Amino acid sequence: MDLNTEILPAMPGQRLARGVARALRDMGFVTVEELVPAPGLRVDLMALGPKGQVWVIECKSCRADFQADRKWQNYLPWCDRFFWAVDADFPAELLPPDSGLILADAYGAEVVRMGPETPLAGARRKAVVQGFARHAALRLQALRDPAGAISAWA
Amino acid sequence: MDLNTEILPAMPGQRLARGVARALRDMGFVTVEELVPAPGLRVDLMALGPKGQVWVIECKSCRADFQADRKWQNYLPWCDRFFWAVDADFPAELLPPDSGLILADAYGAEVVRMGPETPLAGARRKAVVQGFARHAALRLQALRDPAGAISAWA
Numbered sequence: 001m002d003l004n005t006e007i008l009p010a011m012p013g014q015r016l017a018r019g020v021a022r023a024l025r026d027m028g029f030v031t032v033e034e035l036v037p038a039p040g041l042r043v044d045l046m047a048l049g050p051k052g053q054v055w056v057i058e059c060k061s062c063r064a065d066f067q068a069d070r071k072w073q074n075y076l077p078w079c080d081r082f083f084w085a086v087d088a089d090f091p092a093e094l095l096p097p098d099s100g101l102i103l104a105d106a107y108g109a110e111v112v113r114m115g116p117e118t119p120l121a122g123a124r125r126k127a128v129v130q131g132f133a134r135h136a137a138l139r140l141q142a143l144r145d146p147a148g149a150i151s152a153w154a
Numbered sequence: 155m156d157l158n159t160e161i162l163p164a165m166p167g168q169r170l171a172r173g174v175a176r177a178l179r180d181m182g183f184v185t186v187e188e189l190v191p192a193p194g195l196r197v198d199l200m201a202l203g204p205k206g207q208v209w210v211i212e213c214k215s216c217r218a219d220f221q222a223d224r225k226w227q228n229y230l231p232w233c234d235r236f237f238w239a240v241d242a243d244f245p246a247e248l249l250p251p252d253s254g255l256i257l258a259d260a261y262g263a264e265v266v267r268m269g270p271e272t273p274l275a276g277a278r279r280k281a282v283v284q285g286f287a288r289h290a291a292l293r294l295q296a297l298r299d300p301a302g303a304i305s306a307w308a
Contacts, residue, residue: 006301021295022302030291033298048287052280126206129283133202136290137184141175143297144187147160148176 008106012061012087015106017045020057020085023102023109029055032136037078037128041071046079046132054078054120054128057102059085066094078128080119085109162260166215169260171199174211174239177256177263183209186290191232191282195225200233200286208232208274208282211256213239220248232282234273239263 009015014033021031028050035046045057056079060066066084076082083100086092095101100115120128142149163169168187175185182204189200199211210233214220220238230236237254240246249255254269274282296303 018299018302021299025292025295025302030288031295032291048284048291052284126280126283129280129287130202130206133283133287133290134184136287136294137186137202138179140290140294140297141179141185143294145172145175148172148179 013044013059013065016059016061016085016087016104016109017057019104019106020045020059020102020109021047022107023104023111024055029053030136032132032139035132035135037075037131041074041078043075043078045085048129048132052125052129053080054125054132055081055083055100057083057085059104060090061087063091063094066090076118077124078120081115081117083111083115167198167213167219170213170215170239170241170258170263171211173258173260174199174213174256174263175201176261177258177265178209183207184290186286186293189286189289191229191285195228195232197229197232199239202283202286206279206283207234208279208286209235209237209254211237211239213258214244215241217245217248220244230272231278232274235269235271237265237269 009018017033024031024047029047031045031047033045034042036042043056044059047055047057056075058072081100083102084095085102085104087105088103092101098116101113102109103112163172171187178185178201183201185199185201187199188196190196197210198213201209201211210229212226235254237256238249239256239258241259242257252270255267257264257266
């Protein structure tokens with residue numbers, strides 16, 4: 001495959017998410033995009049690690065994108081670690097210094113700062129991992145059987 | 155979409171799996187195909203229910219397909235309930251009378267017999283649900299970013 005002619009995701013944030021997902025997979029983490037852990041919350045990327053670690057990564061393409069985010073602190077109770085993912089041009093000094101930081105582009109990423117670990121309690125962890133599994137499996141099923149989405153009305 | 159012209163899965167077992175997956179989704183279960191719960195084991199369909207129930211469904215297209223299966227009892231420790239899925243022409247009297255039974259075709263399915271419930275212990279359940287999540291997310295990522303599968307060598 002010629003990587004120079006591949007199709008990139010349309011939105012800058014999605015391109016960052018793709019690079020982060022690739023890098024995390026190389027670290028043994030699987031990821032899903034646009035997961036809703038609770039009504040009204042939608043995280044850019046949720047990752048599940050080889051030991052069951054749950055990470056949330058918010059991808060910010062520019063200063064305005066970051067400054068418009070009023071919800072990020074609400075994501076903290078749904079993960080063991082929280083990260084921002086930004087590209088090399090992002091003014092990183094805007095970001096809270098005590099949260100995780102990933103430097104990314106569409107092709108890969110690097111974890112620059114881990115940030116604190118705040119482990120999920122058992123019941124919450126169980127619910128989050130089940131939610132992750134359901135989200136991933138439903139999207140996969142919609143792709144492998146698109147006609148099935150309307151089977152109930154066919 | 156015209157369901158009469160849609161492409162059916164190539165293998166009879168896969169067509170049954172598709173119908174079962176559709177019916178289970180209508181019951182609130184998400185599914186993945188061809189999951190490997192442990193080395194040397196590969197289940198046709200694993201389902202995760204709204205309350206975290208784990209079901210395994212083996213799809214048998216004909217008598218020979220069933221009689222060639224020497225492994226099905228090894229699947230029992232990996233699920234809360236086990237089911238056979240067969241079509242209306244299958245000689246159902248061949249199947250163990252105390253296991254679950256689903257009548258299926260490529261378009262849907264019906265649970266005919268539930269079979270016994272043997273709940274997974276906590277640690278095993280946690281591992282199975284995490285394995286389900288990883289399997290689904292990895293397959294989904296391979297579909298949404300096929301070039302990423304070779305990113306490490308590009």
